[in-house]
Amino acid sequence: MRNNGNKRNWLMMPAAALLSLGVVLAGCGNNGSNGAASNSTAGSETSGTSKLHIITSFYPMEEFTSKVAGDLADVEVLIPPGTEPHDWEPTPQDIAKMTEANMIVYNGAGMEGWIDQVKDSLGSNGPVLVEASKGVQILEGTEEEDHEHEGEAGDHSEESADHSEEGHDHGAFDPHVWLSPKQAQTEVKNIEAALLQLDPTHADQYKQNADAYIKELTQLDNDYKTGLSSAKRKDFITQHAAFAYMARDYGLTQVPISGLSPEQEPTAAQMAKVVDFAKQHNVKTIFFETLVSPKIAETIANEVGAKTAVLNPLEGLTDDQVKAGENYITVMRENLKGLEQALNE
Structure with a gap:
């Protein structure tokens, strides 16, 4: 977009x-x-x-x-x-x-x-x-x-x-x-x-x-600390390298498919590394985001037999989110819920 x-x-x-x-x-x-x-x-x-x-x-x-x-x-x-x-x-x-x-x-x-x-x-x-x-x-x-x-x-x-x-x-x-x-x-x-x-x-x-x-x-910060500290795994794969601060502050490891810009195309070598990582670590969820195409995340998910889910970088809300009255707190709580599910599969 x-x-x-x-x-x-x-x-x-x-x-x-x-x-x-x-x-x-x-x-x-x-x-x-x-x-x-x-x-x-x-x-x-x-x-x-x-x-x-x-x-x-x-x-x-x-x-x-x-x-x-x-x-x-x-x-x-x-x-x-x-x-x-x-x-x-x-x-x-x-x-x-x-x-x-x-x-x-x-x-x-x-x-x-x-x-x-x-x-x-x-x-x-x-x-x-x-x-x-x-x-x-x-x-x-x-x-x-x-x-x-x-x-x-x-x-x-x-x-x-x-x-x-x-x-x-x-x-x-x-x-x-x-x-x-x-x-x-x-x-x-x-x-x-x-x-x-x-x-x-x-x-x-x-x-x-x-x-x-x-x-x-x-309170949100405390909920992230509590919810993520006991997770079975500490690594997550995301389409966009946007979650380094969250990963650092809550003891996680971000494994990005592409770089800091969400529309930066990963190389074939980068894709292969992520696929290998997902297979070796039995990753069952590949995260994508709302404002760009999920095709790359879907490609890797299909390759390793995983599902996809949204991890929202909150760079903007969609029209539907605005109409629904969503905001930073509600979206970040959805992110936490998605991470807790993925890290405890």
Whole structure:
């Protein structure tokens, strides 16, 4: 489900030209607003009747931000439901939205390959930029996974500018921080800290909202620890190498068929390694995900006599999931249920 309609051409424009284009587009749909709020004035807007306008990159960032901001902000997501975010690119119209926002929340660690160009176009007086994964011990990722845990690369906060433009395979870093309930708490706390600084007038409400959601995430984290600690096996095969943080934090080993990008095609040698691993370890479930084709997982499952099941990387919800009222907590509980079943077969 690639979103190939967004091209990279505008990203090659000089920053000044791109900013001018964004401002013109913003002005066309401004309807009397003040445009992009500076970091020093955005907080004062919320002391009256106006809400903060917050742009988020993709689904988990939208939910985390909405839970902390509550009814004090209008939170908008750039990447629509059902769209695979790894190779999505913002249009000039998306840039125009961002110029008018008070805050932009993105995951970082290379997930949003376009963020540095956007930073340049927005300038120093643009919206507050929040890298939700700041401070997390970022794992290294490789083009060819060797079926072992990826190594840690340390606190990436000073390195993000270097690796965020590495392309859709995220360079040498794994961005899938949100798939560990433990690490998701750090992302929520980073968003909370940014809102407290931007809008101190409503600090008590932001703290209350964040504390309530972190309580839910803490319970989810405890359920993962309890549910997975006693599993008969500790390895699982997944189509997309998105679960390294979850595997690290809960004592599991991820065996990915393909790399960090969900549509990266595995080589014949990689496929053969996974088939051999599945046969040797009597793997009975091969996991695939919701936003890309399950054909590769199905091919391996047929080869080894296993079944397939969904392990959702939560890079976006489908329209059906949105209509059903599903969210990060409910989907992560479904993931836990699927893992418990597969690891105890």
